[in-house]
Amino acid sequence: MGATPAEVEETLGGPKHGPAMATLRTVGFFIYFLGSCLFIHFSQLLGAPLYFCNKDYFYAYMAWTKEFFGLLVTTMTQWWSPTVIRLSGDKSMSGLIKQHKDGMLRMKLGERVVLMANHQIYTDWLYMWWIGYTNSPPMHGHIYIILKESLKWAPIIGPAMQFYGFIFMARKWSKDQERMRYRLRKLSTSKHSGPKSGALKGASLDPMWLLIFPEGTNVSANTRNGSKKYSEKMGIPDMKHQLLPRSTGLQFCLQECADTVEYLYDCTIGYEGIPHGLYGQDVFTLRSVYFQGRPPKSVNMHWRRFKIADLPVNDHDAMSQWVLDRWREKDELLEHFYQNGKFPGDPDAVEIEGGPQEKEWKTPYINTEVKPRNPVEFLQMFAPVTAAGWFAYSLVKAVDWVFGK
Template sequence: MAETKANGTPMTHDAPSKPDPDYHPGGSVRYNRASQILRVITFNVWFFCCVIVILITQFIGAPLYYLNRKLYYDWMSRTKQSFGVVITTITQWWSPTIIRVTGDRSVRDQIRQAADGSLECHFPERMILIANHQLYSDWLYLWWIAYTARLHGYFYIILKESLKYIPFIGVGMQFYGFIFMARKWEQDKSRMEHRLSKLNAEKEDPMWLLIFPEGTNASSNGRVNSAKYSKKLGIKDLQHQLWPRATGLRFCIEQLKGSVEYLYDCTVHYEGVRRGEFGQDYFTLYSTFFQGRPPKSVNMHWRRFAMKDIPIEDPAEFEAWLRQRWIEKDELLDYYTDNGCFPEDDSAKEESNGEVTGLHQRGVLKGTKATGGDNWKGPVVTEVRISRWTDVAGIFIVIATVALLANVWYKMVLLTKLFF
């Protein structure tokens, strides 16, 4: 039985000096070879059938681009909702996952647990969202957060260019308006400016823009490069993350500051990943969905920062600001590693004018008793799941309607030939 803290949260231990090759944070393999093959088949049938249905729906609506741009973007948003539902179903059915959500005082009143146990995130309709990058599937859990806010149709991701060449899925992501980066700023700047101008044009439309400032998953190779960067600057290295890249995020804030009020930050940790280890080495697609070894829990700690308080005018000042945020995130991850949970203190400092600024977590990070305030009832613990089964039916509604109309038209043609 897993060791737990007094409050029931699982303990996360440091990695041993010689890691056990049989250790896996998700536990032992749950399914035998035959069951794994069956799971691979059923997963792929469901996932790719849904992807093809969504892609056909996108092509049906594509001509709207030349007729009515507003209607076109609404149509594509609907198909994006469908994909958000699909990735929720594959998690719910093939890799059931516990989500544990905390936040500092700047966001705490926006995170609630519904009567049925589900998560409700009352986040704003427009935001820039940053997060540390642990797994290739980080975006999946963050998209689900958008689903809990009923904004999964307005989720945008900045991601590497090679992903747009994935068969079927890559085309769909281009319809979704995702921003693809070649990691060459001279080439990426004009492309990003074009996409952000479209997101900025309709200031009343919802938009969650996700960017991973680290640019890639935390890994042993990445940590080596991060350590070199620390040495170059003469600063203490991070333990759990890679140093963030500031250029792309700064440009996003510059372009969107007139239509976005807050930058939201999510610190993500996967239960059981020990100090010095990396989630990507454990939670592969195969182990997560087919062997039955998903993360025992995905832990998220949320904060927000007012855009007007972020120093974007000077690149060096912004880089220092972002670096400090990553130091704080590393402390949060260190706290989790030692305690098996994120701190629940009032870690946002409220000034006399009501503004929420900065952090003063040091007391909690040193072990002081955590208090969440009068209205905080503790972490929201729930599962990734569909809240409405009609959302699943919605994936097929357009193509089903087209098929029905085609069938009616075909029968009318037959009747016409019969009587005339």
């Protein structure tokens, strides 16, 4: 039995903003988000002809516009949905999660990685994109996400994601395999090591962060019911807080990228404030989070790292079992989170600049927030279209001056 609206109110508190302010926030949000998306998409269209001139220039330009969207989701979250971001990890992450004196997070995951994560709600990929922004060097312009095909034709955003080289899956392996092979062989080309055997020659998509959600969709009452039925059909125990993962897509990604990618990173995401019996998408809706001012009390991320060379990527059954085992561990992590409000963490996984250095005093957690390094950094989203408009205006004025004489 699910929680009642009264229980949700008790857990999250009432709306922070009344109807008038919520309406104002709604209008402001859509003006900023949709306006920025239009500027970014027009910037993409301005650079589209580069594809026929020099593909390296084209991909570099699209990476620049991808940074714009990373800045958009960062500022959008900071202004409309500020919350505590708590990070932890196990020993495999030692030295890779750092907080500077200014409070900013600095991840050190590398320039070519595969990331996998559980899928709680729609904001998961926004926070993962922000993680790319925090990386040193920043990778928010080089993230590639594997998504369901229905998103491919979403107005404005769908074509923009196609320009970004995202991979869309129909969830039919006979249809998805060749499409993924084509995209992944482009992504598996590194400027440093050269293309792997069979990779496409020519332009390089390097650096590269490839993000995949093996559950395929976010957790809800319907998807949990489907996962339960599948587990009963297959005769395997179901998950408690997640969906049973699908290993085929992840295995294929690792096979194609193994020659140029050393590590697979695993992130377990948990949102504080979800009442028992409900799911994240029931509580943290667009309306409650961005318009009413009721974001999660904290967004928690627990990180692990696995060396791809140590994984059974060429054995389907063994790889399927490996992914299932990791998901059962993630389910235990989530159970610990819901019982204690935090994931377990290893103090060696995190480093706080200027913080206590003695091991017995070291905290296994970094608390930070989503924000840009520079408060005016987001203005670069509007630069290409503004510059093109100014150039067009100046050209028209020049032509008028020359021929108007």
